[in-house]
Amino acid sequence: MGIPRLKFPADASSRSTLKLEEAILTFIPRKEENKRLNENMIGVDLGACPGGWTYQLVKRGLFVYAVDHGKMAASLHDTGRIEHCAEDGFKFQPPKRKKVDWLVCDMVEQPSRISLLIGKWLLNAWCRETIFNLKLPMKKRYQEVILCLENLAVMLAEQNLNFKIQAKHLYHDREEITVHIALKP
Numbered sequence: 728m729g730i731p732r733l734k735f736p737a738d739a740s741s742r743s744t745l746k747l748e749e750a751i752l753t754f755i756p757r758k759e760e761n762k763r764l765n766e767n768m769i770g771v772d773l774g775a776c777p778g779g780w781t782y783q784l785v786k787r788g789l790f791v792y793a794v795d796h797g798k799m800a801a802s803l804h805d806t807g808r809i810e811h812c813a814e815d816g817f818k819f820q821p822p823k824r825k826k827v828d829w830l831v832c833d834m835v836e837q838p839s840r841i842s843l844l845i846g847k848w849l850l851n852a853w854c855r856e857t858i859f860n861l862k863l864p865m866k867k868r869y870q871e872v873i874l875c876l877e878n879l880a881v882m883l884a885e886q887n888l889n890f891k892i893q894a895k896h897l898y899h900d901r902e903e904i905t906v907h908i909a910l911k912p
Contacts, residue, residue: 740800743779743833746899750858751783754893754907763856764789769827771854773816773844774834778803784829785809792827794819817844821853830854835862842875845908846882849890855910860903872904879908 755763766788772781776797784791785808793799794812803809812819816834821827830848834841838861848854861875876894883890889911896904 738782738802740777740782740803741779742899744782745779746833746860746897746905747780747783747831747858749897749899750905750907753895753897753905754858760787764829768829769825770829770831771819771821771827773819773830773832775799775811778809780831780833781809784831789829792819792821827854828856830857830859832857832859838862838871838875839878842879845906846879849879849883849888849908849910850886856908858905858907860900860905862903864902868902876906883908883910 751760751764764787768789770784770789770791771794772784772791773794775781775793776795776799778793778800781791781793781799781803785803785806789808791809792812793803793809794814794816796813799809799811804811816832830845830853832841832845841859841861845857845859848857861872863871865871872894876892880892891909891911892906894904894906
């Protein structure tokens with residue numbers, strides 16, 4: 728595939744939108760994208776402000792719960808496809824009786840804390856698929872990634888969940904790695 732040549736959308740609120748766009752293009756086969764990301768789905772964006780990742784989900788038709796204490800871009804509110812939840816992403820739980828299809832997360836936090844949060848969402852069946860970043864400012868980056876991914880795999884396997892984990896350092900990533908996990912029926 729090489730380096731994807733992605734153009735920053737004029738109506739996107741931040742350049743971080745390119746990270747999620749690249750992740751979707753990398754982890755979701757093109758022929759499955761419309762089936763796995765569409766207007767009949769609900770997404771949650773933890774640490775959503777100002778809305779770069781939310782933008783990518785809304786662009787694909789999802790309704791998004793954008794979770795962050797900060798302000799979201801007005802252009803996203805104007806779509807009518809988001810609900811801004813001014814809450815802590817670590818404490819937020821999806822609304823009762825709402826089936827969340829996608830969880831995305833680009834919060835600046837310790838990788839171990841993010842992987843535990845993602846594990847909680849998957850174990851509670853709060854989402855079916857997730858893309859998230861693990862920030863890696865520490866010296867032993869590789870070891871930290873392996874530890875986080877192994878811990879997630881063990882958590883999911885212990886509950887007899889069928890899953891696929893993919894991780895990659897993408898072109899638009901800096902000191903971070905992007906992870907995709909899909910639960911399979």
